[in-house]
Amino acid sequence: MKFSEAEYWNGIILYGLNAATYKIALGKTLLDLTQRNQQVVTWDALSQAYLDNYLSRLAAAQAMPQQSNPARLTIMERIVREYQLGKLTYAQAVEEVGLRAFHDVIPRFQTIGTDREIVQGKFYNADFGRSLNLTEALFRVADGEVANLQSQLDSRWGLLEGAFQISHDHSQLANDLRGIYLLNGYHRTNLTANIPFLEGYQANTCFYCGEPMAAGGVHVDHVLPRQVLHHDEIWNLVLAHQDCNLSKSDRLVGEHFIQKLIARNENIMGSNHPWKGKIERELGSSPAQRAKSLRKHYDNAKEILGAYYWGGAAGYNPEADSFYRKLITRLNNKKGAF
Ligand SMILES: [Zn+2]
16 A cells, blocks of 8 residues: 655644644644755754744744643743743753653654554654754655645644634633533443444444444444533444544544434434434434434534534545545554454
């Protein structure tokens, strides 16, 4: 299975889970560094370029949060803050970055989804604490594309900040909705018990990417995130690859998946399975009522999560994303599942 170098780059930028903005900043830094036409970059030059990216991003008086936990600042936010307050000189800030900012992001950047082998060493090799060796592949990907790739990274950075901002600062309505779901919710039940039932409605393919699923690799996923709904009702459960499940995480899906879920639920309602009674009790007794109830929950989840979409956009559909489908097939093959 062949991926192009540009696909590898996009895979790194678009498919990982981001608990903070480090990866995006490193992507921008690597592109900046290609503009110097030097293959070997000193740790100091790397630290400086990385710091400069954060300094310009956090220059605004109302800098956006760089990670999801509102009680904490990232290492880079602390360094930038201390520099802005005059506690660190620029040279000291660069040194701090070199010493403290790279332990996670340098080893982890070259990862797609949950896989650390596919792209390891593709764009750089690190002599940690000393230098970074940029590969020919990085220069080829950057060639003539720096402006485009930088703007892709900037919009990604903005999306992450927006999602982190929402987790810090909920509107009253979002807080009220959260409270209602929490009040009516219950602790997680044993989801694997639902697999045999749900399999009958998915023809052994993943709800999200449409690729086949191997026995043992099937995961039960909440289409609307459990951390919003706090329940395991069957109308919101589908089967997916482990990697699709992880990649989606607790984010919103696009409207096309809501339509697909409504159709799937109507399939269950058309059968004689006793569990159809559960769906009727939860969503309503007619197809129109059920569609309306499900959409109401979707709207509530949007209110609570904001524009926190899988893939960064409401239109993202892994079923139509050939790179994503190839990637999932490759990850599954690697596990020896087929
Ligand atoms: Zn899948």
